[in-house]
Amino acid sequence: MNAADAPAPLLRVKDLTVEFRTMDGIVRAVDAVSFDIWPNETVGLVGESGCGKTVTGLSLLRLIPSPPGQIINGSIELEGLDLLSLDAGDMEKRRGSEIAMIFQEPMTSLNPVFTIGSQITEVLRRHRQLSQRQARELAASLLAKVSIPDAGRRLDDYPHQLSGGMRQRVMIAMALSCNPKLLVADEPTTALDVTTQAQVLDQMRELQNEFRMAVLLVTHDLGVVAETCQRALVMYCGSIVEAGKTEQLFSSPRHPYTAGLLASIPRIRAERIAELPVIPGRVPDPGNLPAGCRFAGRCSHVQSRCHQERPTLRSVNGNAVACHYPLGADI
């Protein structure tokens, strides 16, 4: 799915800026982030801890804890309607029914004292006018859809009676229960073992096609993005530093950070390599960011301009890159 197949993007995020009030002053966690998501598309939002990817995901549902957090600028348009302009009640109606979210740790997202059946039917009854019995039947069919065996009986189980993989599937079932147009999945498989992760990712892909929804997959795992997303956005220190089609982005990264990240991942190889390439240094302190490019202090291609002037996203051979001297570009 791309611009040619759909008349307009499903989601259009523009200049999203989020700040948090902390003991050390105001910290800008997300800084002028803009991106689009088209219907039925899977987009990966990748980056390391603290880069602002989770805050971006939460902002789309207006779930930023406030205070201390606040969206201070930007717009989030879902099918042309700016979610930031809605009052709280109106937003709540859309949360779950039009835009849903699943989180990394399914155990803490499920209420331990209610059965999973009662938690799914609560969602269904809140957003759709269903009787208790209809809701329960629908809940059972949703659980069956996410391959939970013996779904009718499982409705009476409590979250602790399920394995981690099953709990995450219950969360997916709940998120899908109202046919959302966009699912924000924040590290949905990070707490799972690899073989379980493979099952859950497969499932998500099938259901996405069946329900025709778009997915924003927030993750630190570039391998997961490579295998599941059509497009990817790479974040560093609160901003998108590179965006593009996944295959192209990963085969010929233009931003030195993307390139460094890709090189430093251990991969399964036939031969051991002596040393993994590394990105030297570490992420700058969010309360004390450098004036120019935020990656300048760790970049092996740094030049004096990088320390003074902050680069903005621009198109370079098909990718969008925020770098004064992108790799492999003929400038």
Add this chain to the structure above:
Amino acid sequence: MNAEPLVQVRGLSKYFPIHGGLFRRVVAGLKAVDDVSFVIHAGRTLGLVGESGCGKSTLGRMLLRLQEPTAGQVLFAGEDLTRLDRRQMLAYRQRIQAVFQDPYGSLSPRRTVGQTVREPLDVHRVGTPGDRQQRVDELLAFVGLSAQAAHRYPHEFSGGQRQRIGIARALALNPQFLVADEPVSALDVSVQSQVLNLIVRLQRERGIALLFISHDLAVVQHVSDDIGVMYLGRLVEIAPAGQILTAPRHPYTEALISAVPQIGRRMHSRIVLGGEVPSARTPPSGCAFHPRCPRVMAVCRSVRPVLKKNGDEGSGSVACHLYP
């Protein structure tokens, strides 16, 4: 390679009692680790992989005698560690050290980094106080921290730096054997590669035997000479790293490798296992992997396969009926 291995693990098992019924009697045993054997030579690394609950961490803890085995032996330089009393064990604690997963939980917040790294030297009364101070500076330099770091507290450091401090502490007594349990799992990729390189370097430069435990096959392969794969308490395959990754023999090893998300590969090429990892409380009959195995045969349901040496197909061993 013909010398006697530094570490020999023979038939090591750990059963946890399951209490139930009236008076909380022991009604069953949970086999966390079940009859595991392997060797590690000086200067070599064995990587141990498996998913949550497969017993890999319990195994590591038994080698450190942080947990007492139910059965089996751990021979270190010919001495059976499981038979030593506390006092005798103390001498071996200098030679066997550990690095753990959580760089936040494994350092005392109330000690400076210098005190933490120095503590093993103080406990074992190594050299004069002046020698110890000099040793601390050397260790910090080796793991890539400045000498000023010694006067600061753990909360002032990032996760990657804390893991370096943990490694410096583990090296303080010049151990011959290091057990590293998920040492980079809590770190971001760009930092993870820095710490992995450090581990490889120390292992090579100091000729340490290393047991590297992780759930992440790609990480394990980067540091290991040999790789062992565990499933539900048992070692199902063990072989040289290059061989096990390019020509895995056990169907579980194959599925595990295929499940690792890889850059440059599309998803449909992978093997997706059905079902869930069974509970170790009620392991399946026969081969524990049979309910999920894509190549299951009748014999797998009733007879448990033993770990057998591969014949002509290369070194290593596999526990699977496909290879009689």
